[in-house]
Amino acid sequence: MKLEMICTGEEVLSGQIIDTNAAWVANTMMELGIEMQYRVTVGDRLDDLINVFQERSMHADVIIVNGGLGPTSDDMSALAMAKAKGEELVENVQWREHLQDWFARNNRVMPKSNLKQAWLPASAVMVDNPVGTACGFRVKLNNAWLFFTPGVPHELKHMIREQFIPFIRQEFGVQDISALEKFLTIGYGESSLADTLSSIALPAGIELGYRSSMPHIEIKIFARGEKAIRQLPDITKQVRALLGSAVVAENRPTLAAEIHHRLYQSGFSLSVAESCTGGMITSQLIDFPGSSSYLHHGLVTYSNESKVNVLGVNPQILDDHGAVSVQTVEAMAQGVRAILDSDFALATSGIAGPDGGSDDKPVGTVAIALATKEGVYSQMIKLPRRSRQLVRSLSAAVAYDMLRRELLGEEVIVDYPSIPRCGE
Structure with a gap:
């Protein structure tokens, strides 16, 4: 047809x-x-x-x-x-x-x-x-x-x-004689993903497809016909093994959907404090019905005054390290988590551009923190030569992934080839 x-x-x-x-x-x-x-x-x-x-x-x-x-x-x-x-x-x-x-x-x-x-x-x-x-x-x-x-x-x-x-x-006579598996990745280029998977011998009826929808690259495995569908689990297993930590979600359209799936009716709670992402993290979760079961609040603390007066960030931290620093986002995450004693809290602060950078902290520098009841994880990433929107969406995706990894008991901070951390 x-x-x-x-x-x-x-x-x-x-x-x-x-x-x-x-x-x-x-x-x-x-x-x-x-x-x-x-x-x-x-x-x-x-x-x-x-x-x-x-x-x-x-x-x-x-x-x-x-x-x-x-x-x-x-x-x-x-x-x-x-x-x-x-x-x-x-x-x-x-x-x-x-x-x-x-x-x-x-x-x-x-x-x-x-x-x-x-x-x-x-x-x-x-x-x-x-x-x-x-x-x-x-x-x-x-x-x-x-x-x-x-x-x-x-x-x-x-x-x-x-x-x-x-x-x-x-x-x-179109029938459901096809099947589809999807893997979502962040921080990897489409060509590098394709190179990684090039060693897989695909049987007849199975194809790999790639879709760039930043901040994600989605990999699709199509199986057409009954024989191909029977072979799909084995090919899916091979793809998963080769991609390793590049995979951040399976059969989900976005990382926000993955986080919603893992938090919904889990008994866990989340609070968010955003500066450069401007409510993006919170907004993407609110798109899903039922997000009120885990989302305590999302605060956009854009100015230094709001970080101090709303989140309780020590002014000395801002004076010593600046708004875009791991010290500041750690304090932001701890402050927003403490308001309602949430299980988890995410915080972001960065320079989305196109102006406002410096030699030490150029445009695209973003600090991200995850606070739990046991401690705080933080990192500073570099996103040069990206648009303001892409800096914000990539930062939100990295924040989500930090939370996802914590929920799964995995290492929270990992390397993304196309998203270097400051100091690397």
């Missing part, structure tokens, strides 16, 4: 918004063992939409079309599809009644413009959208089924999971 995607919208084409929908769809399909073979983005121009529908339908078996199903004049996916097929738009009475009921249930007056969403190409098969007003539909053109989905992310995801995946399974 040849799967393609057409993404619509001037805001996507011009880069005003990042197309997270396309990335999510591609990753979701990949985890089913289906690779996206082609993707194109087109603006809200009728002729361009018609042309791309006609041209790509000659090459693909299935095309996911995302966006352009709204009630405004620049939402033209249905009209363009009708013209591409040379047919009229026809009102779908079922969807018009759904719209009227949806607005009534939500105690809202339905604008007349929303009725536009009930007009579909004459040959269209309606695809339900129980979480929004945009009616999905599918149409056969040339060699391909074009499957039209809403641009609102949560509506798209619902439709892909509940409507699209069952459709392709039925239409093309």
Whole structure:
């Protein structure tokens, strides 16, 4: 099955918004063992939409079309599809009644413009959208089924999971005859990871893939077919052995997800004091429901005054060593842990840039500490020539990894080839 995607919208084409929908769809399909073979983005121009529908339908078996199903004049996916097929738009009475009921249930007056969403190409098969007003539909053109989905992310995801995946399974016999294992790493380059794993003899049906999503590099092991799936545990074992301490999580999208998994309902508690990371550590954990079971508080103590008055850092430490020092972050971690007697506490302080560095502490210098009830671990890392955002995200990842290693009873401070420590 040849799967393609057409993404619509001037805001996507011009880069005003990042197309997270396309990335999510591609990753979701990949985890089913289906690779996206082609993707194109087109603006809200009728002729361009018609042309791309006609041209790509000659090459693909299935095309996911995302966006352009709204009630405004620049939402033209249905009209363009009708013209591409040379047919009229026809009102779908079922969807018009759904719209009227949806607005009534939500105690809202339905604008007349929303009725536009009930007009579909004459040959269209309606695809339900129980979480929004945009009616999905599918149409056969040339060699391909074009499957039209809403641009609102949560509506798209619902439709892909509940409507699209069952459709392709039925239409093309797509079965779950694939499996996927994922390893998350930090502090290693993609090429060095590939070199490390190059000695593995991969059997037929098993492939390695690499995805850079800083601060992480994700390694994926795909197995397609029953024989390959049976061999997957052995290949996974080999990959794990070769990577060693480079692996910071398995089958988790981020280190924050790994930390949440290990702390959730564990009985342990965590507090965080952040300077250069500015709440990033805390925010990533709060993204997960249930984080209140372990997260006591997260404090952004950006100024020296807040470090002293909120966390109780001794002013002499700041005078003697500066805000970016292991002595300061140790005091920060101990101070924030003591507020509610948390089991663990993380603290960061650094120079994220692009300005503010010195010869002794250039931009990218970050101090990180982990405090426990038994003691404190700390280190100072160097992240030169990184953007402000990357300095912050890498620092958060290293902090998470220190906590992860402590939870597992492993050595807390380890070497990352691409993240040297100060003094190295």
